[in-house]
Amino acid sequence: MAITSDKLTTSCCIAGGGPAGMMLGFLLARAGIDVIVLEKHADFFRDFRGDTIHPSTFQLMKELGLLDEFLQVPHQEIERFTAVFNHTPLQIADFTHLPGAKKAIGMMPQWDFLKFLQQQASQYSCFKLIMNAEVTDTITENGRVTGVKTSSKDGRSEITAAVVVACDGRHSLLREKAGLKVIRSGVPIDVLWFRVSRQQTDPSQILGRFSSGIIMVMLDRNDYWQCAYLIAKGGYEKIKEKGLEAFGNNITQVAPFLADRVDELKKWEDIKLLSVDIDRLQTWYTEGLLCIGDAAHAMSPVGGVGINLAIQDAVATANILYGPLREKKQIDNSLLRRVQKRRTLPTRFIQRLQTTIQNSVFQKRLSATNKTMKPPLFMRLLNAFPLLQRFPAYAVGIGLRPEHIQTPDVGRAAK
Numbered sequence: 001m002a003i004t005s006d007k008l009t010t011s012c013c014i015a016g017g018g019p020a021g022m023m024l025g026f027l028l029a030r031a032g033i034d035v036i037v038l039e040k041h042a043d044f045f046r047d048f049r050g051d052t053i054h055p056s057t058f059q060l061m062k063e064l065g066l067l068d069e070f071l072q073v074p075h076q077e078i079e080r081f082t083a084v085f086n087h088t089p090l091q092i093a094d095f096t097h098l099p100g101a102k103k104a105i106g107m108m109p110q111w112d113f114l115k116f117l118q119q120q121a122s123q124y125s126c127f128k129l130i131m132n133a134e135v136t137d138t139i140t141e142n143g144r145v146t147g148v149k150t151s152s153k154d155g156r157s158e159i160t161a162a163v164v165v166a167c168d169g170r171h172s173l174l175r176e177k178a179g180l181k182v183i184r185s186g187v188p189i190d191v192l193w194f195r196v197s198r199q200q201t202d203p204s205q206i207l208g209r210f211s212s213g214i215i216m217v218m219l220d221r222n223d224y225w226q227c228a229y230l231i232a233k234g235g236y237e238k239i240k241e242k243g244l245e246a247f248g249n250n251i252t253q254v255a256p257f258l259a260d261r262v263d264e265l266k267k268w269e270d271i272k273l274l275s276v277d278i279d280r281l282q283t284w285y286t287e288g289l290l291c292i293g294d295a296a297h298a299m300s301p302v303g304g305v306g307i308n309l310a311i312q313d314a315v316a317t318a319n320i321l322y323g324p325l326r327e328k329k330q331i332d333n334s335l336l337r338r339v340q341k342r343r344t345l346p347t348r349f350i351q352r353l354q355t356t357i358q359n360s361v362f363q364k365r366l367s368a369t370n371k372t373m374k375p376p377l378f379m380r381l382l383n384a385f386p387l388l389q390r391f392p393a394y395a396v397g398i399g400l401r402p403e404h405i406q407t408p409d410v411g412r413a414a415k
């Protein structure tokens with residue numbers, strides 16, 4: 001939909017149509033709450049995101065009565081995570097024992113997942129998604145955020161709301177405008193992001209590949225591999241200096257089956273540098289404004305858990321806010337504090353885990369030159385004792401304090 005008026009009013013205004021924003025918008029609209037989601041891009045077709053659908057998300061789809069429909073969206077399912085270390089496979093996570101609707105990690109391009117949420121949400125007349133609408137500022141009255149200013153191809157407009165939820169990702173403008181204090185963790189890695197074509201005979205079910213000084217994660221997108229090549233923070237220029245051929249040789253060293261295809265990377269523009277951040281807000285809210293997902297806690301791609309946390313935040317927010325919104329009560333700080341209180345433990349646990357893995361595994365391996373370097377002890381233990389593989393599977397697939405749908409379905413209305 002387009003913005004047709006320079007002033008709109010809604011119950012909940014959501015900035016950002018990523019996993020957190022789309023899930024929250026859907027759940028609130030399904031519960032009969034007027035909601036406007038503002039997304040600055042024209043579509044969901046953006047590349048720099050993970051593709052993981054976690055077992056917890058499959059379970060939420062089941063609770064929403066949408067699991068069968070959701071499973072029709074093309075995806076692959078991975079039951080076990082295998083890391084290849086110097087060409088030796090090590091199994092490190094086993095999802096087959098998890099509770100819930102699906103005992104596997106789904107791999108689905110994120111644009112398909114967001115499109116699915118959009119299609120579901122669009123069946124409720126309370127839901128409005130405005131694409132191409134960038135939030136540019138907050139509207140504040142007597143110290144309370146009462147709405148946002150937006151800019152779109154249709155011009156500028158103002159949207160007032162009982163509550164504004166910032167789901168605008170790790171570079172959140174709203175959290176900056178609100179002056180919320182950010183606690184940053186040092187991150188020793190960045191990611192180079194590129195595609196190489198995929199052949200049906202390529203090995204599947206393997207995500208991480210390690211060799212001396214090289215770590216690469218590969219996401220299967222059917223006709224191509226989306227590759228995430230980890231580098232030491234700030235190290236891209238050094239890699240460029242060595243040239244594309246040397247870079248291609250490194251890829252082949254860690255994934256030999258790509259040898260006949262690395263020359264698809266013809267120029268450095270084919271390779272995007274993604275800066276990795278881990279941070280979290282000290283306080284996730286101010287009067288009238290709540291931050292969730294990466295806007296409240298930017299996640300590293302390590303372990304592929306940021307989408308899970310974003311969705312779980314959205315479910316917790318909907319569970320806590322829909323009642324007061326339906327009763328048109330003032331959304332005060334005590335309600336917003338409840339969201340932060342509920343979601344802080346899972347967030348801090350995963351961020352601590354990501355920081356530990358980055359510092360003790362990735363940083364060490366990226367600077368290694370020893371070709372016979374052993375896999376880290378924890379990987380060897382996981383591989384040797386399959387029972388232990390259930391722990392990382394639970395942390396990645398479900399996480400601490402899993403959320404469940406408590407919001408009602410007030411019925412779909414033809415728009």
Ligand SMILES: Cc1cc2nc3c(=O)[nH]c(=O)nc-3n(C[C@H](O)[C@H](O)[C@H](O)COP(=O)(O)OP(=O)(O)OC[C@H]3O[C@@H](n4cnc5c(N)ncnc54)[C@H](O)[C@@H]3O)c2cc1C
Binds near residue numbers: 041050051301
């Ligand atoms: C390279 C990389 C790979 C990753 N891989 C994985 C993975 O495999 N699995 C996993 O679980 N996590 C992964 N993550 C982390 C994951 O992408 C995030 O944690 C997750 O996307 C957070 O969801 P979100 O909805 O909070 O924010 P985002 O996904 O960042 O969505 C924010 C949305 O807000 C929009 N927006 C921003 N500013 C504005 C504005 N001013 N006005 C309107 N709209 C705005 C953006 O366009 C975007 O659509 C990865 C991260 C990186 C960097």
